[in-house]
Amino acid sequence: MALAYxxxxxxxxxxRVNLNIPLILVLSIIPDxxxxxxxxxxxxxxxxPTHSIVIATLVFIPFFVLYRQKATPYFAALASHSLIGxxxxxxxxxxxxxxxxxxxxxxxxxxxxxNIYDPINIALEFTLFAIATxxxxxxxxxxxxFRNRKLNLVLAIPIFTVLLPTFMGYPxxxxxxLVLPHLFYLVVFTISVLIVVFRFF
Numbered sequence: 001m002a003l004a005y006x007x008x009x010x011x012x013x014x015x016r017v018n019l020n021i022p023l024i025l026v027l028s029i030i031p032d033x034x035x036x037x038x039x040x041x042x043x044x045x046x047x048x049p050t051h052s053i054v055i056a057t058l059v060f061i062p063f064f065v066l067y068r069q070k071a072t073p074y075f076a077a078l079a080s081h082s083l084i085g086x087x088x089x090x091x092x093x094x095x096x097x098x099x100x101x102x103x104x105x106x107x108x109x110x111x112x113x114x115n116i117y118d119p120i121n122i123a124l125e126f127t128l129f130a131i132a133t134x135x136x137x138x139x140x141x142x143x144x145x146f147r148n149r150k151l152n153l154v155l156a157i158p159i160f161t162v163l164l165p166t167f168m169g170y171p172x173x174x175x176x177x178l179v180l181p182h183l184f185y186l187v188v189f190t191i192s193v194l195i196v197v198f199r200f201f
Contacts, residue, residue: 001158001185002125002132003085004028004077009135011076015069021141022154022192025185027077029158031086036161047090051082052097089114089121117175129181145192148199155189163189 008024011017034050037043049055056078063071086093091105091113107113114120136142145152163186166173174182 001025001028002128002181004080005132005136005141006128007076007080008073009139009141011073015072017070017073019073019141020151021136021144022149022152023074024077025189026154026157027074028081029162030078031081033157033161035165047086047092047103048094049097051086051093051095053079053082053095054097054099056082089116089118089124116178122175122177125178126181129184133184142188145188146195148195150196152192152196156193159186159189159193 004024004027005021008019012019031051032046034045034048037045056075060071060075060078063074082093082095087095087105091107092103093105094101095104096102116122133142145155163182166182167186172179
């Protein structure tokens with residue numbers, strides 16, 4: 001989410017787009033909805049079709065037609081998950097599904113395998129989190145999440161697809177040093193959603 005936020009901010013500035021922060025954050029984790037399918041159907045589909053750049057591009061064609069360059073930050077947020085984050089860490093992505101089921105990633109290119117517990121990944125993720133959080137506070141984007149805006153309800157998607165499942169098993173599905181970013185997003189998004197829910201009733 002931190003990477004998508006930073007890319008979204010940069011491309012929004014480049015294309016003079018007024019960025020929708022909740023939508024950027026949600027799009028950044030959409031490929032990981034396959035985690036829910038794995039849990040529900042006890043199947044191994046993570047990093048498969050939902051991580052396909054072909055599918056992401058097809059889904060975004062109507063948005064590019066309607067909104068032109070204004071769709072770019074949102075596409076960047078979605079694509080960054082697979083093309084940068086998962087490509088670098090772990091690999092094994094079906095980037096060209098349904099055209100091909102071949103797996104892609106740095107490891108598949110012959111480079112060393114980096115998993116989420118690798119110190120390189122931990123340092124990279126924590127650094128991105130720190131930079132994104134500082135920027136969110138400095139630009140006051142973080143405080144937009146605490147306003148009573150119905151669109152903030154979309155933050156329930158990362159809560160239930162990625163953040164809560166991370167803490168529902170033992171051992172934790174993330175390195176101990178990355179618990180802080182997960183907890184931060186979990187608390188902020190939960191408060192954001194609850195503000196809308198309680199004011200709705």
